[in-house]
Amino acid sequence: MGSKWRKVKLALGMNLCVYGPRNHVADNDDDYDSLPPPPPSQRRSDAALLSPPCDWTSVPATPAPASNRLRLSKSLSRSSSKKTCSICLASMRRGDGQAIFTAECSHSFHFQCIASNVKHGNQICPVCRAKWKEIPFQGPTDRAARNNNDEFMTVLRRLPPPRSNSARNPAPIFQSPEPSIFNDDESLDHKIDSTNTTFSDNKTPTDNLNHGRKVNIKTYTEVSTVVKSHKLDSFTVLLHLKAPASHSQTPRAPVDLVTVLDISGSMAGTKLALLKRAMGFVIQNLGPNDRLAVIAFSSTARRLFPLRRMSETGRQQALQAVNSLVANGGTNIAEGLRKGAKVMEDRREKNPVSSIILLSDGQDTYTITQNRPNYEMLLPLSVRPNDSSTFKIPVHAFGFGGDHDASSMHSISEASGGTFSFIETEGIIQDAFAQCIGGLLSVVVKDLRVGIECVGPTVYIGSLKAGSYHNRVMPDRKTGSIDVGDLYADEERDFLVSVNVPVEETSILKVSCVYTDPLTKEFVKLEGEEVRIERNNDVAKISIEVDRQQNRIRAAEAMATARALAENGDLAGAVSALESFRKVLLETASARSGDRLCASLEAEVKEMEERMASRHVYEASGRAYILSGLSSHSWQRATARGDSTDGSSLVQAYQTPSMVEMVTRSQASLLGSPSGQRLLRPMWSSFGSQPKPR
Template sequence: MGSKWRKAKVALGMNLCLYVPRKREDEEHCLSPPSSSSIDTAERLSDAALLSPAHWAVTSSRPNTPSPSSHGLKLSKSASKSSKTCSICLTKMKQGGGHAIFTAECSHSFHFHCITSNVKHGNQICPVCRAKWKEIPVQGPTLDPPPGRASISPVGWPQNDAVMTLVRRLPSPRRHVVPLYQAPEPGIFDDDESLGDQAAFFERNTFNKDAADNIPSRTLEIKTYPEVSAAPRSKSYDDFTVLVHLKAAATIKRQNLSRHHASLQQLCQTPRAPVDLVTVLDISGSMAGTKLALLKRAMGFVIQNLGSNDRLSVIAFSSTARRLFPLRRMTDAGRQQALQAVNSLVANGGTNIAEGLRKGAKVMEDRRGKNPVSSIILLSDGQDTYTVNGSGANQPQPNYQLLLPLSIHGGDNAGFQIPVHAFGFGADHDASSMHSISETSGGTFSFIETEAVIQDAFAQCIGGLLSVVVQELQVAVECSNQNVRVRSLKAGSYPSRVVADGRMGFVDVGDLYADEERDFLVSVHVPTESGNKTSLVKVKCTYKDPITKETVTLESEEVRIERPEIAGQAVVSIEVDRQRNRLQAAEAMAQARAVAEQGDLAGAVSILENCRKLLLETVSAKSRDRLCVALDAELKEMQERMASRHVYEASGRAYILSGLSSHSWQRATARGDSTDGSSLVQAYQTPSMVEMLTRSQAMLLGSPSAQRLVQPLLSLGSQPKPR
């Protein structure tokens, strides 16, 4: 024991802190034997490779002189129980292997000589989780041994047991700050961090065109397509179709927004609308182990990819819900605190989705400032057992509206203001409730079947949220001819209405991501005509620029068709035919799902098969249109997921509901075991989504250390895909 203290004193004299391995007899004097429950907890957290800050091997303060109770000498219990793999050299870190082991504050462990080589050029970021370290390992000089003793090297420490860490403490502020996730919750969540420079600038200043350079006049493109370009004069149509196609511009580069604000010039080189994001995360007992580890990793990716003007708050719920920290900007300090809070999560308890959403909505309601874009992400792997009772043979259909707070759906001005993007995780989640939550709030529902895909699913979602270029979009369709009338608008889940006289129709679209497209079919009555042309409708779009707050109005040209006395064979527009097929497939999915819920899986499969046959006879299918091919593949996949009641309950229902969500909002969702495995998903993906998704996959596939981290976890918790 004495020789160990001498080594510690020498290290402390070199301004180093040495974690000395203890033998069993030393632990008997300094540590009480750990209970089996504590060992199990430590091992579980170690397997997840994510620890609470309370379990870190390095504490925030250390005494200058070592003592038997010193916090500067601490043994990692979980590390001593099992061997690990170094995420840099990918070899085993075995007790008594002759190499020192460094355990960082983010809980990841490495061979000391591997990590010192990795950080010797000033890199203070974990190569596995990208967390920024406050303490880094340093290669110290070989210690001069006392006379008669062997030479001691910090790297080749001559010990054969336990874990040893050599670190240099980085400078830190003198003020002691209590982590926000440990602080008591206030009654009103008005403690959100002030908006960033860019957001505050646009909030304080109205848009002035004279103060802007190189700003395009429009960020939205409107195209229209009649189903046929010519129709005989003597013929009238009660259901003539006109396609309205909208496409948002790519991310716009605005430079020199104000000559009087030079400090913002660099900031606004490639501006986008800052985001307020609240993630509502399920940490019930069923999330323990692999699921929670992968959720933490996915949240780490989200945190690292939010900008300094974006704000994040995290709500964790099980039997109750708690706000880990208020809305705060994801600066370097904000990211570090958010990572620590997320890594501290431990799974236990029940599943109270309603309480989690209530608290998430409260964060949005009570905030003092508002970024232009607001959204809630909900993830759960279970069924709410506190607010909604499950349905059964003798139970009525549950009222899923009870899961949503009134602020999201309670009034005329409340709906669709804060979309909830819901993610159903695994085979046991309640897909019906998650789909209902997203549908009511204006968000999307994604089905995460394979645990490893959770980060990609989050990446795709935030790739869209971080690229909003159009807000509060409303589409107005007005008849150009006094005898033309709007019969109906086919707009999916978007609120739409036709005025009483049929002269106008409206669709409330809301936000559009950069490069995102929307297609709406307008059915109109076309009368007979005495002239050579008939004017049908014109389209007007009104929206708000999320950055400048400017209201923009765009109008299309009139939609006209030729009216010859005798028309040849009508050629149907492939653009119109393609969208008809999409709506027809979505309608078949909804019908099949309703029949399957009644227990008639064979009838549901038959509905999907009939739809496939009809699609194959259409113009777009015969031309091998990409969307039509993808629809056929999707319908076939749904048929396979209705092979039995067990398969349908495990994955079929969630897969269909996620598909319906994607088609009704015309927005990409994660579905099944992949976010990019089919051309159907790619049909709704935007370049911003693809870029973020690629970044996520590159982080996993391009990093051997990340692969070594994930694969053992997947082998523990992954289930085969049901068929």
């Protein structure tokens, strides 16, 4: 205890203020109250810290009475017990061993959190954006003190007076100039980690990695049998694809991820704090072979953090960069995406999986005109599909709150091959990010293309129902293809093919697919079984599998129709279109059999009808909810929608086990329970790529 008070005395002699551990200063609240306050002439902030050395300020360094030099904030002992830090969102309770800094604008933070902000050049309040005259920083103590778990000496620095008009504008996040070419990405070090994988004597490592890692192809016909003498003008065949599962002892493909984050003025306060927490979760769950870059945009855009591997050092640097974010300015989505695309375009090396995450809570006021909006202008050409319709870089867009431009965010994701999620409730932003990266960290199939070929000489393809996936039928209508792109582990895709079959024909189609294994770079080609129909005079049995997928496609079509009507001001017509589909749905064979997918469709349609109750409700949430639903159905991929990621909506029909695991981990981290802490291992540990022991 004596050594601690020596440090206090030393600090007083240096004209600095020290936060001492609470239990070494006072044993109860009365002891805090008994400390005399300084006279009004010496009060500055609620922290009441002493003037730093004279080269930082013009205040004389003449010592004042010791009682005035060490005044502990009452907010630390009382009101802070009911507060949370706006940066880390953790509680600021008395006796938890953490120093509390209260600025002159009256907002309080953990000292460690706000000191990290200041370290990166921020000199304004993260909550109210008030310009501070005094900023906190940390002074290191000696090694012996750190080994004894003593606190670092914390001091306050008086800022020099502003020059000219610089005080009107917040300090930039980083003072260093931004390079013109983003070719400074950290080098890759790809090695298949087989430390947890046992290879048998008669198998090569590649054979072992590919064991069970094949796409599964199944086909279903709409009825089991067809009358011999009947001609089929429009006969439906379901193509069902399922990606291989992930295994705990199988390494995964590493990811290049660029996050493009809105830090406009409307993000100030709770929104920005929750975004920082969500980004912290993403950073902690990326592996040492994954790379992350951070773009922040408001009126302009800046690369806040270059493309770096998420090693232990990389994670800490990325967390510091994210914690330095300050909300201010307008919303320039196009410029943010341009910077994000440039990071991807200029990188020297590429990980097998690449993606951009875009989050915004507002509307682009720099590129889009409200009269005749052209949303294509927001998406850079470098991330759009090329002539062969292969998606380059999917942009997974997240609309945050009720004021974002859902139409533009949906258009961006749709054009790039990504998904659009609607985050209605601020608190689920971390779960929404978790669901997204749960998929990205489990990609097992790259550039998948499905091929369809008619077998019989007089069999022809009528149409392909493939949602937003690019598909084509050749002019002779004998062959067709669907560009599926990447698949997450355990992910499924269903496509409907309509064919014309003449009398007596039994052989219909052959289905095949080609793709690349992202881990081994191996090109894989698979042939499915030939599709045949049985002809007899028995009563035909309807396929539930085909019927439920037909209902899914009809639901998406009804949603698109309702949205078009609502945009034209006909909310009653929109509700009527949804209600008409719901009545038809309930009469189908799959719905009557109790199919869960159909039950989810019905619940989703009801929710959409409620969100079209008035123009105000539609503008606030209905449009975003419908567009997120259309995105989910058209890509057959899970999106966050409304105020939950684990509700009863159809979004759960597309969730993969990896997504569910990551969302569970996110929710456990928010609860902070002991059982949750056991779940909080990095995602990459599930796939066999583990960091080296320290």
